[in-house]
Amino acid sequence: MPARERLPTLNGEAQPPQELAIPEADPAAGAALAADVPTALTLLREGELTVHGQLTDASNAALYCSVSLDGVSGLCVYKPVAGERPLWDFPDGTLAGREVAAYELAAATGWSPIPPTVLREDGPYGSGMAQIWVEPDPQAPPLLDLQNPTGGPRPGWLPIVLGQVGEGRTALLVHADDQRLRRLAVVDAVLNNADRKGGHLLSAADGRIYGIDHGVTFAVPGKLRTLLWGWARQPLTEEAAEMLRRLAGELDGALGARLRPHLTAAELTATRERVAELLRTGRHPVPSDEWPSIPWPPV
Secondary structure, three states: OOOOOOOOOOOOOOOOOOHHHHHOOOHHHHHHHHHHHHHHHHHHOOEEEEEEEEOOOOOOEEEEEEEEEEEEEEEEEEHHHHHOOOOOOOOOOOHHHHHHHHHHHHOOOOOOOOOOOOEEEOOOOOOEEEOOOOOOOOOOOOOEEEEOOOOOOOOOOEEEEEEEEEEEEEEEEEEEEOOOHHHHHHHHHHOOOOOOOEEEEEEEOOOOOOEOOOOOOOOOOOOOOOOOOOOOEOOOOOHHHHHHHHHHHHHHHHHHHHOOOOOHHHHHHHHHHHHHHHHHEOOOOOOOOOOOOOOOOOO
């Protein structure tokens, strides 16, 4: 549940006159809505957005909202362009569009590893990204763990990095050897995701794993920064290779047309080149020597 905070003043908009109660997020309801993609997209595009609070740990303005239309309702996160902080390596005002582009590409894989996401031009604080809220299932097995580095990771886990955990002690940060995560690692390689933190991985109540926060994606230079390095250098699965071959064709067709409003021509070309490179090597990528490979903070 997001922390309660006064809403920001964006584009000169006044604060709401009173603080609204923050609705509780139901993991099962959120998972069901995220999986019902046509209903979720219609709700996000046409529903009435009500802002209840701001997520206090987000680097850009991320607002916790309810959305309703014709008796159907749900929860979502709304990130107005007006609340985006300038970044040195991404053009101003483009993060919301990149989130939408990331969803469109991920949906085209057939794996749907990103919750339904749209661009709302008429949000309460202006144009911004709206995405179905997926509340993590508290009963789901962990996706990350800290383990004793002696002898390597335990069965079922893959190593990420060895780190200090205080008082001179070290621990091995690992992620689950899970095919759902492996699919997401391939999608991140195509997106050139520069910020795949542990907190951006959500285990839904229906068993799906979703990735969130894709504002820093699609850069032209290689910026892949992720915790999902456990498959580095390993051959891609045949499922992944088949998906990439299909994606290559769609990027030259309908998918490319859907991405074009949100990305530059150079960014679209670089995306095609990343797909081609993955198919050429047939392997998961390895960390770059020219860019930090682990996000900070990692979780």
